[in-house]
Amino acid sequence: MKQTDFLVIGSGIAGLTYALKMAARYPHKKITVVTKAAAEETNTKYAQGGIAGVTDFENDSFEKHINDTLIAGDGLCNPQTVEIVVKEGVDRIRELIEWGAEFDKGVNGEYALGMEGGHSEYRILHHKDVTGKETERALLEKVNEYPNIEFIKHWFVIELITQHHLGYLVTKSTPDIQCYGVYVLNTSNNQIEKILAGNTLLATGGNGQVYRSTTNPSIATGDGVAMVYRAKGRIENMEFIQFHPTALYEPGVGGxxxxxxxxxxxxxxxxxxxxxxxxxxxxxxxxDLAPRDIVARAIDSEMKITGTEHVYLDCRHMDREKFIHHFPNIYEKCLSIGIDISKHMIPVAPAAHYSCGGIKTDEWGRTSIRNLYAAGECASTGLHGANRLASNSLLEAMVFGHRAFEHSASNLNNPISPEKIPDWNAAGTTDPREMILITQSLKELQLLMSDYVGIVRTNVRLERAMKRLDLLWTETEQLYQATRISPQLCELRNMISVAFLIVKGAQFRKESRGLHFNTDYPEKSTLLQNIVL
Known part of the structure; x- marks a missing residue:
């Protein structure tokens, strides 16, 4: 059993922003960061494009960035949240640079700002085509300066601890559900332990692994969203899954x-x-610079018209040396599979990329569960609405990592007494005999979500998806109750919950808006609503 003042689940940009600020504010308090993989293995690491922010006030403005975000969000953004992120984001970017992150500059010494789809001005700060990796590097190096930040790696968080674990009935209508910490699997000894905290931040990232093809790493299994849903917290807008239009198409390569x-x-x-x-x-x-939802649907349409599994991105006319300088990793990756961008077009196809919905939070990152905050991709702050504007994600993560810090730093709570929280009960469980029961269910889940709940949806597909999810849920819960906990089993369980939330949200939305397109409801409704589950 561990006790800590502040518990952070996840080591990406949102979680580390919170941890760094809290460590500096309270040098005598303990901040514990738990991650299920290596510290640097986060969604943040794989962000290529950059961070959107208004830094060139001669040509750009807050108003332009706000307007671009609202247009991309297709009517469902929270205008107050958009204004907060755009205006406060400039200070967060400045802090990130002070912490050591380096962004590309032009010959004049000014930042070389990029342009991306949906933006009306050049405003994307980037570090070649590995902005996320550079950001993660700078943050982790800064973390090493604070002895009161404890990193626990390769531990898997299983459940949030609430009044439910004290023997009380907790439902969606229970007032003041409270988070006391988490149950976590220590993968070095396979023991389930408790970490109790006064305040907990979920920064668990996305859920792209629910789909067969995704730009997300293998860790993106929706753990935070699933845990909050099981703890009877509020989840919203899960139907809005952003498919990145241009993932490299490699025949026979999944994951x-x-x-x-x-x-x-x-x-x-x-x-x-x-x-x-x-x-x-x-x-x-x-x-080609339309918002991502439009481009992804256009590519999907062209693939269906021509009967192909991909389209092409033509860069042959672009300056080769400039391309290599700006996109060295893309150039090397393409070259490694026989594609010279100056001679060949790049085969691309959409892949699951980003979840615009998630754990419902307010303007301070507070969830519907007391003493529990959420930031980053696992949270639904109101910024993205029905579709995320390119490169707004890292910006949002920093802003709400900071805001969650500000609120929780001013509302300190002591951890609950350890004797009140029972140990994890694994009585009656045995070691799993066949991993095939988990791996095959995962394949089925990813296949049905890709085929039935992808870029274009129908009522029939959603209904079929839900029926198959019901069966997968039943089988997996039986396995969960009978066998010892493993990260693979927990991830499967979490992904089934996330898939259910995506499908249920899609079924409730009787319209086509942003990233959700249903051919049975091709028009937008006049009713602007968030689907809260």
Whole structure:
């Protein structure tokens, strides 16, 4: 059993922003960061494009960035949240630079700002095509300066501890549900332990692994969302799953797809179909720089029309040396599979990328459960609405990591007495005999979500998905009750819960808006609503 003043689940930009600020504010208090993998293995690490922020006030403005975000969000953004993130984001970017993050500069010494889809101005700060990796590096190096930050790696958080574990009935309508900490699996000895905390921040990232092809790493299994849902917390807008239009298409390669950042199109890359036609002009006047939902649906349409599994991103006309300088990893990756971007077009297809919904929070990162905060991709702050504007995610994570810090630092709570929280009860369980029961269910889950709950949906597909999810849930719960806990089993259980929330949200939304397109309801409703589950 461990006790800590502040508990952070996740080591990406949101969690580390919170931890660093709290460690500096309270040098004599303990901040514990738990991660189920290596410290640097986060969604943050894989962000290529950059961080959107208004730094060139001669050509850009807060009003322009706010407007671009609201347009992309298709009517469901919270205007107050958008204003908070855009205006406060500038200070957060400045802090990140002070902490050691380096962004590309031009010959004049000014930041080389990039352009991406949905943006009206050049405002993307980037570090070549590995902005997330550079950001994660700087944050982890800064963390080492604070002895009161404890890192616990390769521990898997199983459940939030609430009044339910004290023997009380907890439902969605229970007032003042309270989080006391977490049960966590120590993977070095396979023992389940308790970590009790006065305040807990969930910064657990996304859920892209629910789909067969995703730009997300293998850790993105929706753990935070699933735990909050089981703890009877509020989840919203899970139907809005952003598919990145341009993931590298590699025949026979499943799992994590290599991302071709939107910045490539911002620098002049052109999408072409099998016939070599530049097709985006048929779908949107912004052509290749339309918001992601529009571009992904356009690619999906072209693939279905031509009967192909991908389209092409044409960079042959772009300056080769400039491309290599700006996108060295993309260049090397393409070259490794025989694609010279100066001679060949890059085969691309949409892949699950980002969840715009998640754990419902207020403007301070507070969830519906007391003493529990959420920030980053696992949270639904109201910024993204029905579709995320490119490169707003790292900005949002910093702003709400900071805001959660500000609120919890002013509302200190002592951890609950350890004797009040029971140990994890594993009585009657045995070691799993066959991992195939887990791995096969995972394949089924990813297949049904990709085929039935992808870029374009129908009522029939959603109904079939729900029926199959019910069966998977029943089988997995039986396995969970009978066998000892493992990270693989917990991740499967979490992903089934997340998939259920995505499908249920999609079924409730009787319209097509943003990232949710249902051919049975092709028009937008006049009713603007968030789907809260």
């Amino acid at each position: 994590q797809a290599f991302l071709i950042t939107e910045a490539v199109r911002g620098d002049g890359g052109i999408l072409r179909n099998k016939k070599g036609e530049a097709f985006m002009e048929r779908y949107d006047e912004r052509k």
